[in-house]
Amino acid sequence: MPSARQHTYETEVVWTGNLGTGTDSYRSYRRTHDVAAAGLPAIAGSADPHFRGDADRWNPEQLLLAALSQCHMLSYLHVCAVNGVVVTAYTDRATGTMEETGGGAGHFTRALLHPHVEVASPDMADKARTLHAEAHHLCFIANSVNFPVEHEPTVTVAEG
Structure with missing residues (x-):
C-alpha cells in the first residue's frame, strides 16, 4: 500500500503589541501581530475588535474563513477544469x-x-452547480475543521 504524501507548512507569528509593560494587565497591551512565511509579505493581524483587537487588521477568525473560501475555490476550479466546465x-x-x-x-x-460562478456557456451551468459537492470533498481545509461548511452557489453565464 503506498504511503500518504505529507506536506509541511511553516509560518511565524510575531507579537508587536508590547506597549512597554508587556501583559501586566488585560488592558496594558495591544493584540497586534504579524503573520509571515518565508518569501511572502506579512499579514497584519490582531484580535477581533470584540476582544480588544484592531479593526484594521486581519483576525484569526477571518483568516480561518478566508482559508475555507480559498480552498473551496481552488478545489472547485480544479474539478471544473478536469470536467470541461469553463469558469470565467x-x-x-x-x-x-x-x-x-x-x-x-x-x-x-x-x-x-456563497460562491458566485460565471461559466462560458449555458450548457455548463448545471454541471457547474453540481461540482461544488466534489470540490467540498477535496478541500483540505474543510476536511480539517470540526464544524459544517455549507455552500449556497449561484451560477451565471458569461455574456457574449
Missing part, C-alpha cells in the same frame, strides 16, 4: 458563525460559502 469568474462572500462559550472559550459552529 468566481467570487465568494463567505460568512462564519462563532459561538462564545464559558470561561472565554468559543468555537465556530458553521461556515457558509
Whole structure:
C-alpha cells in the first residue's frame, strides 16, 4: 500500500503589541501581530475588535474563513477544469458563525460559502452547480475543521 504524501507548512507569528509593560494587565497591551512565511509579505493581524483587537487588521477568525473560501475555490476550479466546465469568474462572500462559550472559550459552529460562478456557456451551468459537492470533498481545509461548511452557489453565464 503506498504511503500518504505529507506536506509541511511553516509560518511565524510575531507579537508587536508590547506597549512597554508587556501583559501586566488585560488592558496594558495591544493584540497586534504579524503573520509571515518565508518569501511572502506579512499579514497584519490582531484580535477581533470584540476582544480588544484592531479593526484594521486581519483576525484569526477571518483568516480561518478566508482559508475555507480559498480552498473551496481552488478545489472547485480544479474539478471544473478536469470536467470541461469553463469558469470565467468566481467570487465568494463567505460568512462564519462563532459561538462564545464559558470561561472565554468559543468555537465556530458553521461556515457558509456563497460562491458566485460565471461559466462560458449555458450548457455548463448545471454541471457547474453540481461540482461544488466534489470540490467540498477535496478541500483540505474543510476536511480539517470540526464544524459544517455549507455552500449556497449561484451560477451565471458569461455574456457574449
